[in-house]
Amino acid sequence: MSIYTIIFYFFALLSVSSALFALFSNNMVHAVMALLGVFLGVSGLFVFAGADFLALAQLVIYVGGVLVLMLFGIMFTQRGSGATAPEGRRQVWNALFLSSLMLALLAWLFLSLPIPYHQLKLSSESSIRPLGQSLLSEFLLPFELAGLLLLIALIGAVHIAGRKNG
């Protein structure tokens, strides 16, 4: 068992356990902070899959942006301790049934599809250069459209949030 294997399973366990903690936590602030563990773990797994730029982008966008926005959302709308209302019993059973169905489906898919897992290798070379080259040549139009989408979303968010009722 090499050191890489240990680090890989550390990140995998970090993301999975943080996600489960967010699912079962009764405190909203704790659930959102558990999301930090998920983002860190997934970012570490990105590095193992040879996506070093995406690992950094994941940290900057999700931890720096999305997580802060969610904490703002909680602070805007929550008075008191941030404890959540208990879920209905039927809702929990329905969710348990649908989720385990989905998990079984995904596991069956990954096991039965002819995916050549042995061809998938970890890499040690950086992917920033080929990523940037294909982003600015082959995928230039979607890239610019994504920038436009962000601008529209920003203007839309300001418009919606600033609108007075009535």
Add this chain to the structure above:
Amino acid sequence: MIPFEHFFYVSAILFVTGMAMILTRKNIVLVLVGVELMLNAANLNFVAFNRLHSERMDGQIMTIFVMIVAAAEAAIALALLWQIYRHFQTADLNKVNSIKEEEA
């Protein structure tokens, strides 16, 4: 060597956890947490499958676009949450049951 299947098992667990959160939680912010979990699971799949053709970068580029859409979605969702809270005085989805302005 790390068996590559384990990327997909982690992503499947993350996806299912996000789905269970969306189905059970009643608070808007926690439903958003579930959405983010599902998007992260999809991203993990894209990046892992990108290793099948490691000379091409399609999977990683798709992940960039998913991240961009997630950022835009979070901004819009916060704005909507703010308006909903101003109108209904709650962030509980069970109590948000009309899209019409109530007649005063």
